[in-house]
Amino acid sequence: MDDGTLGGPPGIVEKDFQKIMHLCDKLGLEPNLSKCEYISSGDETEVEKAVQSFLRLAPSVKILPLDELSLLGAPIHDNLISSAIKDKLYKFEIASAYPPYPLIMPFFY
Numbered sequence: 001m002d003d004g005t006l007g008g009p010p011g012i013v014e015k016d017f018q019k020i021m022h023l024c025d026k027l028g029l030e031p032n033l034s035k036c037e038y039i040s041s042g043d044e045t046e047v048e049k050a051v052q053s054f055l056r057l058a059p060s061v062k063i064l065p066l067d068e069l070s071l072l073g074a075p076i077h078d079n080l081i082s083s084a085i086k087d088k089l090y091k092f093e094i095a096s097a098y099p100p101y102p103l104i105m106p107f108f109y
Contacts, residue, residue: 003072010040010050014057021058036061039069 004020006013024031038054038061040047051063067079075084 005071010053014054017054017057033058033060034062037064038062039064039066041066
């Protein structure tokens with residue numbers, strides 16, 4: 001497994017995450033929790049309770065605000081769309097500055 005996404009009410013997400021962790025343990029897999037992200041929305045008090053509960057389960061998970069929500073690099077929240085487009089355009093400009101063919105340089109003469 002490379003990437004995964006869980007969604008739903010915080011309690012359900014937490015239970016599903018526990019199941020995944022249990023199965024990973026049984027299979028000898030060790031998820032890299034420092035690469036995991038947790039995003040929650042709703043009432044601020046409820047969000048804080050959900051975040052604290054999840055951090056007890058997985059303390060190294062990154063907590064992100066809702067406006068940074070993306071899925072496999074694609075922005076989900078409106079706030080990210082314009083910056084994602086600017087980033088792609090910048091990368092395109094850099095790539096288009098190079099010749100359209102591979103440049104092969106001999107290392108030994």
